[in-house]
Amino acid sequence: MNQTMQEQPTAKDHDHPEYSPGLEGVIAGESAICQVDEGEAGLRYRGYAIGDLAGRSSFEEVAYLLLFGHLPGRMELEEFSHLLVRHRRLPEQTQHFVEGLRPGMHPMDVLRTGISLLGLSDPDAQDGSRDANLRKSVRLLAQIPQLIAASYQVMTDRQPATADSHGGFAENLLSLVAGPRDGEIGAAMAKSLNVSLILYAEHEFNASTFAARVTASTLTDLHGAITAAVATLKGPLHGGANEAVAAMLVEIGRPEHVEFWLRDRLAHKRRVMGFGHRVLRQGDARSAIIQRQAERLSDLCGDRNWYQIAATLDRLMLEEKGLRPNLDFYTAVAYLLMSIPRELSTPLFVCSRITGWCAHVIEQQEHNRLIRPRALYTGPAPKAYEPLERRT
Ligand SMILES: CC(C)(COP(=O)(O)OP(=O)(O)OC[C@H]1O[C@@H](n2cnc3c(N)ncnc32)[C@H](O)[C@@H]1OP(=O)(O)O)[C@@H](O)C(=O)NCCC(=O)NCCS
Numbered sequence: 001m002n003q004t005m006q007e008q009p010t011a012k013d014h015d016h017p018e019y020s021p022g023l024e025g026v027i028a029g030e031s032a033i034c035q036v037d038e039g040e041a042g043l044r045y046r047g048y049a050i051g052d053l054a055g056r057s058s059f060e061e062v063a064y065l066l067l068f069g070h071l072p073g074r075m076e077l078e079e080f081s082h083l084l085v086r087h088r089r090l091p092e093q094t095q096h097f098v099e100g101l102r103p104g105m106h107p108m109d110v111l112r113t114g115i116s117l118l119g120l121s122d123p124d125a126q127d128g129s130r131d132a133n134l135r136k137s138v139r140l141l142a143q144i145p146q147l148i149a150a151s152y153q154v155m156t157d158r159q160p161a162t163a164d165s166h167g168g169f170a171e172n173l174l175s176l177v178a179g180p181r182d183g184e185i186g187a188a189m190a191k192s193l194n195v196s197l198i199l200y201a202e203h204e205f206n207a208s209t210f211a212a213r214v215t216a217s218t219l220t221d222l223h224g225a226i227t228a229a230v231a232t233l234k235g236p237l238h239g240g241a242n243e244a245v246a247a248m249l250v251e252i253g254r255p256e257h258v259e260f261w262l263r264d265r266l267a268h269k270r271r272v273m274g275f276g277h278r279v280l281r282q283g284d285a286r287s288a289i290i291q292r293q294a295e296r297l298s299d300l301c302g303d304r305n306w307y308q309i310a311a312t313l314d315r316l317m318l319e320e321k322g323l324r325p326n327l328d329f330y331t332a333v334a335y336l337l338m339s340i341p342r343e344l345s346t347p348l349f350v351c352s353r354i355t356g357w358c359a360h361v362i363e364q365q366e367h368n369r370l371i372r373p374r375a376l377y378t379g380p381a382p383k384a385y386e387p388l389e390r391r392t
Helices: 003-007 051-055 059-068 074-086 092-099 107-121 130-156 169-178 183-200 207-216 220-234 241-252 253-269 285-301 305-321 327-337 340-368
Strands: 035-036 041-046
Touching: 003 305, 041 051, 041 059, 051 059, 051 183, 051 285, 059 074, 059 130, 059 169, 059 183, 074 130, 074 340, 092 107, 092 130, 107 130, 107 220, 107 340, 130 169, 130 220, 169 183, 169 207, 169 340, 183 327, 183 340, 207 220, 207 327, 207 340, 220 340, 241 253, 241 305, 241 327, 241 340, 285 305, 285 327, 305 327, 327 340
Parallel strands: none
Antiparallel strands: 035 041
């Protein structure tokens, strides 16, 4: 047998130790961006514990950290924040696309096509250098909230939302997707949104980031890799779960309905959205952080209904299935309290994860090796070819 034949993986190798369905537990590359930490921190971005970042930073600081590799100094942060305001305007071509949207289109599909279109008119479209990719990343971070808000207005025939030019990224985003908020409750909502953006920003080789890295590994352009990532995030097993959790909480309606609803759901072997994680089997450190925000917002808003449904479900899922909530679960409670339209939950995830995706595209291309794994062949054995005239 020659060498090439020996290297072919075949169906007989089903119990091959190197084969892992869904790539579970496989180390698929190196990265210096994020560490899923077994210790107390749970998760670190470029060395910093997620609890410190969520408790003490603005989303802009974390976005800068992920993209440029260090926490910004005062001047760097000012300049970065200024760029995020300056680049908000959508190019004419994208604006035309938005005006042609129709009700019933899903905002994630709009975002996927819109981001691809933004690539066409990007001033650095033909430049794949690190500096150009950083400029593209900053522009995308600034443009995506505008793209989401403008599309949603057209599709729902609502009043144009106004950007908050005085506040930071979270204040602006909240104003765009849920209308302007004032006072103590408005400030608490902006704070919770800021925390959720930080928690959503990065999580090493999750499905959408891996899709972005696979795409980037062919040395194609950044917008192409991000388009692939958005398409991947949409699925309900990944980013689409936060929208599905909100729908589920609304369907349950009241805390006293939880037990019956859950028994019925589990009896039909259906999944409960917002629980479980491929990597975080012992629980998700981010969940406890956003849970505190959701509880605080519930108290401030004088509406504990969503939180109580969620907390009851959380307790029963642990008892019944031994499963703990992931980041999407209590985030849905916070977003419901902020009156963020349910179908914008996953697009808001994009507003944040764009930073992690772009950091990964840049990292991949700086240390590139084409990502091209092998398949375990399970098809038919070799067959003799039959000419068309002899086939029935
Ligand atoms: C995230 C997720 C896809 C990880 O799945 P995975 O690593 O492939 O885990 P598996 O699908 O092998 O599940 C293992 C077991 O737990 C069960 N399980 C996992 N998540 C579950 C959930 N959310 N609800 C009910 N049961 C669940 C599975 O049914 C399976 O049970 P079984 O062995 O009796 O068949 C899965 O937990 C899930 O679908 N969660 C809901 C969607 C979600 O919240 N996604 C966001 C992820 S951050």
